[in-house]
Amino acid sequence: MSQNNQNSWKRSFLTIAAGQTVSLIGSAAVQFSLIWWLASETGSPFMMSIAGMFAFLPQLFLGPFVGVWVDRLSRKIVIIAADLFIGFAALVFALFFLVDTPPYWSACVILGIRGIGNVFHTPAIQAAVPMLVPQEELVRANGWSQFMQSGAFLLGPVLGAAMYAALPLWIILMSDLAGALVASITVALVKIPDPERKTQQIPHFFREMKEGAAVIWQDKKLFIVTTATLLGMLFYAPLSAYYPLMTSDYFKADAWHASMVEFSYAGGMMLCAIILGKFGTIKNKFPVIHIGFLGMSLSSLFCGLLPANMFWFWTFAALCALLGASCNLYNISYIAYMQETIPPERMGRAFSLVGSLSSAAMPLGLLVAGPITENQGVSMWFFISGISLVILTLLSALFVFLQKAESYGNTV
Numbered sequence: 001m002s003q004n005n006q007n008s009w010k011r012s013f014l015t016i017a018a019g020q021t022v023s024l025i026g027s028a029a030v031q032f033s034l035i036w037w038l039a040s041e042t043g044s045p046f047m048m049s050i051a052g053m054f055a056f057l058p059q060l061f062l063g064p065f066v067g068v069w070v071d072r073l074s075r076k077i078v079i080i081a082a083d084l085f086i087g088f089a090a091l092v093f094a095l096f097f098l099v100d101t102p103p104y105w106s107a108c109v110i111l112g113i114r115g116i117g118n119v120f121h122t123p124a125i126q127a128a129v130p131m132l133v134p135q136e137e138l139v140r141a142n143g144w145s146q147f148m149q150s151g152a153f154l155l156g157p158v159l160g161a162a163m164y165a166a167l168p169l170w171i172i173l174m175s176d177l178a179g180a181l182v183a184s185i186t187v188a189l190v191k192i193p194d195p196e197r198k199t200q201q202i203p204h205f206f207r208e209m210k211e212g213a214a215v216i217w218q219d220k221k222l223f224i225v226t227t228a229t230l231l232g233m234l235f236y237a238p239l240s241a242y243y244p245l246m247t248s249d250y251f252k253a254d255a256w257h258a259s260m261v262e263f264s265y266a267g268g269m270m271l272c273a274i275i276l277g278k279f280g281t282i283k284n285k286f287p288v289i290h291i292g293f294l295g296m297s298l299s300s301l302f303c304g305l306l307p308a309n310m311f312w313f314w315t316f317a318a319l320c321a322l323l324g325a326s327c328n329l330y331n332i333s334y335i336a337y338m339q340e341t342i343p344p345e346r347m348g349r350a351f352s353l354v355g356s357l358s359s360a361a362m363p364l365g366l367l368v369a370g371p372i373t374e375n376q377g378v379s380m381w382f383f384i385s386g387i388s389l390v391i392l393t394l395l396s397a398l399f400v401f402l403q404k405a406e407s408y409g410n411t412v
Helices: 003-042 045-072 075-099 104-132 135-166 169-189 205-218 220-236 239-250 255-278 285-305 310-341 344-376 378-411
Strands: none
Touching: 003 045, 003 075, 003 104, 003 135, 003 169, 003 239, 003 255, 045 104, 045 239, 045 344, 075 104, 075 169, 135 169, 135 255, 205 220, 220 285, 220 310, 220 344, 220 378, 239 255, 239 310, 239 344, 239 378, 255 310, 285 310, 285 378, 344 378
């Protein structure tokens, strides 16, 4: 590859990545501010459950179908349209705050609208990267992108806490529009070629999803772990909606402390990823998967047992860092096993199926968690989640061991 070609793809990719990072920081700050406003104003676990459901429903209902439209439309147009859609939604909500304080349910609606934009935006960006970056440089480019996204995820809540303490919410919402405009301009400046399209055919979604399910079912160990994962998500997924309430309602802390919880969780994830990347591959992945699963379980359990005073808040933040690290330990090992064992021609369908079912776990879990936390307190769900995940981890590890023993016996 010539020096000019190297500089060309790097310049194009980094131009878009920089704009998207600015937009992600603004979006993360706005997301944090909206959730914190809802948590501090209502103090209601049920309202937080509803907000979490609205944020996840677009992915649940639109996720399996959006990829089809991303492949049929200009990816550049989809990216810009999704960015501007999210930004202008924030602008409209900011105008409501200028007139008067809007009802609390309106924050749930705006979170759902933002979710619609993200469902289109994420696959469009992912599909555009291979059109810009040489195949031999995709790992490096995605590494840069992940680093920037992780930084945005870390910085966004901190910035959101600072803005929430100093500025009215309508100004904070406007920062989402500013970030969207920056991202759209950088995408507009870059030429993103679209792939050659063959004759359009009607996709057979359900048949292809069935083929994805079959490849998981045929690997009994993968099926056991996936089943435990999906059941565990019913308990684990709602926790993301309850972190702000643990900080504001249980520990009686402020927005700065809430941002530290987010920072600790993301920091744990990044530290685990760095360690796994530095020390090489994992040959036997199932023990590592279960160690990560157990770390998630115990972290949730201990969070639910902490006394409700500020002295224990920093223990809560440390447990959140362990939770993030354990989540990545589990997730990286699980995904790597799927990538190694599933045939490439079926891998997308398998990942799509797992992703869709995982998305369904959030609203279903919140339907159960909402009434319980409303009556028993938010810490109770951390405790229930921890106990349930411990049981699922032990059962999964046992069944995987028995499956290995059976396979070994059949080969002898």
